[in-house]
Amino acid sequence: MDLTTRFPFVWLILMALPWPSRCSGAPEPSLQQDPFDAARSEMVTEQIAARGIKDSNVLKAMRQVPRHLFVPMDEQRHAYEDRPLSIGYGQTISQPYIVALMTELARPKPTDRALEVGTGSGYQAAVLAQLVAKLFTIELLKPLADEASRRLHELGVQNVVVRNGDGYAGWREEAPFDIILVTAAPDHVPPPLLEQLKPGGRMVIPVGHVLDAQELLLIEKDTAGRTRTENVIPVRFVPLRRGDEE
Numbered sequence: 362m363d364l365t366t367r368f369p370f371v372w373l374i375l376m377a378l379p380w381p382s383r384c385s386g387a388p389e390p391s392l393q394q395d396p397f398d399a400a401r402s403e404m405v406t407e408q409i410a411a412r413g414i415k416d417s418n419v420l421k422a423m424r425q426v427p428r429h430l431f432v433p434m435d436e437q438r439h440a441y442e443d444r445p446l447s448i449g450y451g452q453t454i455s456q457p458y459i460v461a462l463m464t465e466l467a468r469p470k471p472t473d474r475a476l477e478v479g480t481g482s483g484y485q486a487a488v489l490a491q492l493v494a495k496l497f498t499i500e501l502l503k504p505l506a507d508e509a510s511r512r513l514h515e516l517g518v519q520n521v522v523v524r525n526g527d528g529y530a531g532w533r534e535e536a537p538f539d540i541i542l543v544t545a546a547p548d549h550v551p552p553p554l555l556e557q558l559k560p561g562g563r564m565v566i567p568v569g570h571v572l573d574a575q576e577l578l579l580i581e582k583d584t585a586g587r588t589r590t591e592n593v594i595p596v597r598f599v600p601l602r603r604g605d606e607e
């Protein structure tokens with residue numbers, strides 16, 4: 362999907378940001394200029410393609426989604442660095458490579474219906490939304506869910522629905538899903554998520570205790586409903602919390 366279709370308001374938002382060249386008497390930027398364009402291309406080449414992500418649609422989506430608009434203002438200058446960043450409330454936006462890897466492992470198709478557990482900033486949702494028909498995403502913390510929903514709306518992303526709730530239970534009313542991406546780590550694969558995965562579907566999920574090593578798993582369900590699990594790489598995600606904690 363083209364950037365201008367999904368992000369028609371990006372350029373307006375960018376124009377509202379400080380623009381150093383204005384102060385230095387340089388020519389006014391055109392509406393099409395994005396101050397982070399070069400940094401984003403470099404991120405894709407050096408952090409993502411160089412580490413083996415090959416799906417050209419994933420690389421294109423990572424090149425298009427303005428990651429700096431998903432982090433707090435004071436973190437924007439770090440938005441394209443090779444690391445996770447804080448998004449407030451003790452939560453983080455994943456390292457760009459991990460977002461790309463999870464998206465590639467899910468093998469998204471334009472007709473797919475997807476579920477994400479752990480909306481956070483909405484960045485992973487915006488990337489995956491470029492590559493599927495419809496994405497449902499659940500966030501436990503209401504302020505983050507509200508902010509991500511507003512942000513995706515402002516950026517013109519129309520095929521994502523954000524809900525505030527406990528994603529351990531999945532999203533029964535909208536199930537089954539071709540893809541389930543979980544971006545917070547439980548210590549076991551939640552059975553409701555396995556149930557809500559379509560035959561032929563793919564789930565990408567980090568599993569493990571917080572301080573122990575977590576593993577990123579790719580779980581595929583065959584057409585007979587049997588699952589096959591592959592350990593992909595060790596990862597470190599914030600824990601998947603339950604709605605009834607605290």
Ligand code: SAH
Pocket residue numbers: 448452453454455478479480481482483484485486499500501502505526527528529544545599600601602603604
């Ligand atoms: N995908 C996000 C980053 C996720 S950080 C992004 O692109 O920015 C993990 C998120 O999972 C946090 O926002 C956390 O609040 C949320 N979370 C933790 N437990 C959850 C649960 N049970 N259900 C839904 N969201 C949960």
